[in-house]
Amino acid sequence: MSLSSGGASRTAKRSANYLLLTVVSLLFVGPILWMVSGSLKSINEILLYPPTVIPSVFRWDNYAKIFQLQPFLRQFGNSIVVMAAVCVLTVLLSVPAGYALAKVRPIASSLLFIILLSGIFLPPEATIVPLFLFASKLGWMNTLWPLIVFTAVLTTTPIATFIMRQAFLTLPAEFGEAATIDGATRLRTMLQIFLPLVRPSLASVVVISCWYSWNQFLEPLVYIRDVNLLTVPVALTHFTDPYGGPLWNVQMAGTTLSVLPVLIVFLFAQKHVIAGLTAGGLKA
Amino acid sequence: MHSMNTTTGEVATASQGMRSPRRRGGRGRSPRDAGRNLFGYTLLAPGILGFVAVGGTALVWVFWLSLHSINALSQKQTFVGLDNYARILHDPDMRTIFPNTALFVLVLSVLGTVVAVALAVMLNQKIPGINIFRSAIFIPALVTMVAWALVWHFIVQPKGALDAAFDIFGLGPYPWLRGGPLTLVIFAVIQMTKNVGVNVIIILAALQAVPNELIEAARIDGAGAWSRFRHVVVPQISPTILMVFMLMVTGSFKVFEIVLLLTDGGPGIESSVLSFAIYQQAFELNDIGYASALAVILFVAVLALTGIIWQLRKRFVYHESE
Numbered sequence: 265m266s267l268s269s270g271g272a273s274r275t276a277k278r279s280a281n282y283l284l285l286t287v288v289s290l291l292f293v294g295p296i297l298w299m300v301s302g303s304l305k306s307i308n309e310i311l312l313y314p315p316t317v318i319p320s321v322f323r324w325d326n327y328a329k330i331f332q333l334q335p336f337l338r339q340f341g342n343s344i345v346v347m348a349a350v351c352v353l354t355v356l357l358s359v360p361a362g363y364a365l366a367k368v369r370p371i372a373s374s375l376l377f378i379i380l381l382s383g384i385f386l387p388p389e390a391t392i393v394p395l396f397l398f399a400s401k402l403g404w405m406n407t408l409w410p411l412i413v414f415t416a417v418l419t420t421t422p423i424a425t426f427i428m429r430q431a432f433l434t435l436p437a438e439f440g441e442a443a444t445i446d447g448a449t450r451l452r453t454m455l456q457i458f459l460p461l462v463r464p465s466l467a468s469v470v471v472i473s474c475w476y477s478w479n480q481f482l483e484p485l486v487y488i489r490d491v492n493l494l495t496v497p498v499a500l501t502h503f504t505d506p507y508g509g510p511l512w513n514v515q516m517a518g519t520t521l522s523v524l525p526v527l528i529v530f531l532f533a534q535k536h537v538i539a540g541l542t543a544g545g546l547k548a
Numbered sequence: 549m550h551s552m553n554t555t556t557g558e559v560a561t562a563s564q565g566m567r568s569p570r571r572r573g574g575r576g577r578s579p580r581d582a583g584r585n586l587f588g589y590t591l592l593a594p595g596i597l598g599f600v601a602v603g604g605t606a607l608v609w610v611f612w613l614s615l616h617s618i619n620a621l622s623q624k625q626t627f628v629g630l631d632n633y634a635r636i637l638h639d640p641d642m643r644t645i646f647p648n649t650a651l652f653v654l655v656l657s658v659l660g661t662v663v664a665v666a667l668a669v670m671l672n673q674k675i676p677g678i679n680i681f682r683s684a685i686f687i688p689a690l691v692t693m694v695a696w697a698l699v700w701h702f703i704v705q706p707k708g709a710l711d712a713a714f715d716i717f718g719l720g721p722y723p724w725l726r727g728g729p730l731t732l733v734i735f736a737v738i739q740m741t742k743n744v745g746v747n748v749i750i751i752l753a754a755l756q757a758v759p760n761e762l763i764e765a766a767r768i769d770g771a772g773a774w775s776r777f778r779h780v781v782v783p784q785i786s787p788t789i790l791m792v793f794m795l796m797v798t799g800s801f802k803v804f805e806i807v808l809l810l811t812d813g814g815p816g817i818e819s820s821v822l823s824f825a826i827y828q829q830a831f832e833l834n835d836i837g838y839a840s841a842l843a844v845i846l847f848v849a850v851l852a853l854t855g856i857i858w859q860l861r862k863r864f865v866y867h868e869s870e
Contacts, residue, residue: 278675285670289684292741296687298709299699313707314715357598360591370588376596383599385798385854389823390847393830393840394609395602417598418606425595450587479692481805486831497694501809512702519695526690 296523302516303327310513326517333514334499335492336521343478343495346411350477351470353416354424358469361421362428363454367440377429383422388482391418396486410487411480411495420476424469431465432458471533478526496522607847613840621834632841641817641825648732649801649822653853655736656800661793664744665785668751669777682752686745693742693805700738701810725811727818735806735819743799747792754788755781786865790857797853801846822846 302310303326305319330336364370365377399410435458443453459466481497488494491502500522503515617628636642671682688696703709704724714720724734758781766776782789804823807813813820813828820828822842830839 281673281675282677285678285681288667288670289681292688292745293684295696295699295703295741296691298703299695302702311707314712315707315709357595361595364588364591368584368588368591370585370592373588373592376592380596380599382851383603385850386603387798387801387823387846387850389802389804389826390843390850391603391606391610392826393613393836393843394606396830397609397613397836398602398606414602417602421595421599450583454591479694481692481694482827486827497692500692500694500698510698510701515698516702519698523691523695527687530690 299516299523300520302512303520304517305513307511307513323513326513327521329514330503330518330521333503333511334518336499336518338492339494339496339499340522342408342493343497346408346415346480346495347474347477349408349412350416350420351473353412354420354473355466355469357416357421358424358428359459359466360454361425362430363432363458365425365429366432367435367437367454367458368450380422380425383418384426386418388419392482392486399487404487406488406490406493408488408493408495411477411483415477415480415483416473420473423472423476427465427468427472428462431462435461610840610843610847613836614844616837616840618836619834628837632837633845635838636841636845641820644817645820645822645825648820651732652736652739652803652821653797653800656739656803657793657796659736660740660744660747660796660800661789663740664747664751664792665789667744667748668755671748672752672755682749685748688742689745691742694809696742697738697806697809700734700806704734704810725819727811727815731811731819735803735810738806738810739800739803747796750792751785751788754785758784790861790865794854794857797857798850801850822849 301317301319304322304324305316305326306321306323309316309319309321361380365373395410395414399405399414402409404410439457439461440453443457444450448456479497480495484495484498488498491499494502500515500518503511503518505511614632615627615629617626617631618624667685671678671685691699706721710724711721714722722730725731762780762784763776766780771779802823803821804827807819807821807824808827811819813824817825823846826839826842826846829835829842
């Protein structure tokens with residue numbers, strides 16, 4: 265599938281190839297670089313036209329301002345709490361369910377599987393109105409609960425169950441039968457024989473739940489009013505001047521700061537992240 | 549980025565799982581089966597009950613709400629039958645909002661899939677440094693949608709980076725965010741560049757799983773590069789393309805952050821879409837009943853569209869085993 269089918273001007277072809285790759289990549293990375301550049305400009309420089317590419321003076325104090333304008337550390341913590349809770353809840357719900365659907369298969373399990381699958385196609389906007397009323401009735405307004413419970417139960421668990429089911433399906437049933445002959449209980453067979461074998465898919469489930477919960481925007485926008493309880497995505501939209509106009513440099517600094525940990529985690533856990541997202545997109 | 553290749557194995561094993569034979573039949577009612585059923589339901593109960601309790605309640609409730617006129621302030625709820633749906637039909641705003649939504653669904657799913665396949669093919673070269681380019685395209689997928697929208701807002705603002713870029717060629721300034729097709733194009737670009745990386749990675753994994761012998765055999769038979777791609781590679785990766793396409797169809801209904809943050813649906817409702825209209829009606833205009841009717845329409849649209857695509861899949865997707 266390589267493009268090197270020609271022969272004559274190979275160097276020219278190769279350069280053109282790299283040029284094309286670079287231009288396309290810039291469309292994806294350019295905005296990120298522009299964000300970092302903007303985050304280091306003074307408010308006067310950021311409004312200059314034509315804009316400067318590299319800030320004339322690096323204004324690191326923009327990053328300090330983030331924390332003066334908002335309890336950003338706290339908000340960051342909220343995001344992490346939500347993320348961790350969604351992950352744990354999703355794993356606890358999806359691993360047993362996926363195992364049951366793949367290996368235990370009680371009566372009517374395909375029907376249950378289809379019901380659960382519908383969650384993958386359920387847009388959050390379609391259910392946000394009743395869930396908002398639901399949350400008010402439960403006294404969950406202005407708490408992190410709806411971001412954790414509704415999201416885990418409605419969105420991440422269906423996807424995760426699908427992934428876990430696929431993972432358990434690939435394992436031969438004989439593993440379990442052998443264990444049963446040796447006298448292991450059903451629960452022990454699941455936990456000690458099968459669970460250790462699906463660790464890569466478990467990583468995928470964690471990656472996908474983290475990714476989804478970290479990205480939530482509509483939900484916190486609707487459920488949370490208190491600045492101290494906001495999660496990062498909504499908080500980022502609050503860096504405005506007194507007239508409601510965006511405070512571009514501080515906003516870009518906040519955005520850069522919010523992106524940084526994810527990029528760092530990605531650099532170290534690339535393999536799992538990529539495998540996770542690919543597993544999320546198994547062929548249907 | 550030496551790890552991209554590992555994804556191939558992951559997908560390959562997982563896809564075998566799909567085809568693995570079902571458990572041998574038999575619906576005996578021996579005590580052993582009773583125990584199995586009990587065990588199975590115990591494992592399934594928390595997930596299924598939670599999902600049905602929250603999701604089922606929400607769906608029934610949203611439909612029920614859509615049949616009412618609700619005053620959010622006085623909490624008064626009056627049954628109005630299908631009036632809210634009739635209102636949708638006569639609402640002049642909807643004559644902009646529905647076409648906008650349909651446009652995004654069409655463009656983001658069809659063009660989005662084509663772009664994802666093209667990028668995946670482009671990145672499926674074995675040349676030095678290719679992993680840098682693969683990571684580059686994936687990076688926006690790591691950023692939250694809000695961050696990506698804010699950065700793009702910064703770029704497309706008047707006298708921003710995009711204006712400056714066009715200015716170099718003596719073009720512009722263009723009214724990027726002042727409504728009309730141009731704003732919709734900008735939204736589509738922002739939405740597409742954000743998530744296409746994930747799909748590229750998925751398709752790339754599928755491309756790498758295409759047996760080289762097949763391509764070689766076609767080459768020996770005299771098939772040109774395009775013909776090899778069209779008749780050998782595409783059928784092989786068609787199940788993956790279908791899946792990416794379906795994910796993009798559902799995803800394309802969720803153009804929300806961009807609309808809210810860049811134009812607030814404006815000017816007027818010119819750049820609004822269905823998901824944003826639901827939010828606006830419910831939480832800015834407090835018209836819960838009307839918002840619920842729109843939400844029901846959204847749900848039915850997603851369900852119908854994915855259902856239709858699923859029914860049509862046999863025409864487009866090549867299955868070795870069937």
